[in-house]
Amino acid sequence: MSWSRRLLTASAVGAGALVATTFAAGTAGAHGAMFGPASRIASCYAEGPETPKSQVCKDLVADSGTQPLYDWNEVNIANANGQARQIIPDGHLCSANRDKYRALDWARTDWAATSVTAGAKTFNFRVTAPHQGVMTLYITNSSYNPTQPLKWSNLDLANPIATFASPRTSDNGYYNVAANLPQRTGRQIVYMVWQRTDSPEAFFGCSDVDFGSGTTATAGALAAQTPSAPTEAQISAGAAYSSVSHAGHGGDALTAQEAAAGTTSTNTAASVHPSGSDNLLLGVAGAGLLAATASGVLLARRMRNTAVTA
16 A cells, blocks of 8 residues: 555545544533532542542542542443343442442441431432433431442332432532431431433432431441532533543433523533534534645645656
């Protein structure tokens, strides 16, 4: 194969790869996490992915790197389709059975826990891309032992503490979920399943809470700090390091009626990440630049050869 043909072939392959890679980056999505009570991943992200403070978050970064924390709003299964109990095995509920988030399944008593009491509460879910769906919150039952991996049988599945019909819009980036906590003692887990109804995708999360009074299961355990949720400044600063889009995908666009109502489905980090269409345009432009560069080099070589022959 001639030098010129090799150059054109390489340019075509490179251009195609650039378009494909850019388009793929634009279609990944991420959509939120529980901030009150803060989920495990939200709490560790709030500590700072590069300099976590608690031992459990330090161990998470040592095991899995910082990327899971920068992708705090992406603990999902793309094709859950309402089958979470069938596809997530016991011991892997907090990670949604994703290896990337495996550290979230650790059965440790030093996960930061929010102090709570029984009764009516308002939980706050930070949503970076609102979706129509159903968010269901469960709490662990008397069989739960915080030193053992969380199993489906540890959840009071028959009595969810909240069922929230999520709209396609949010209240300043939050869903405010009315919940009712039953009587419990010691450390427990609030488990979230947010199943979209406009897509088979679902999101999951574990928030550690502490009702006080202690239990024999936690006697002598490591002390846990009170969790903090990420600030808006932290969300904006970390978005540039996220490997997923903060703008969502698949059915995210507002209807004309919703847009006219002045509601929003965006978030503070959305401007950092181009949308899928923007990424595709950037990819096409980059591919065109590659092709143009190759053509220019080839033309210059031919002109030089012509001049030498003359």
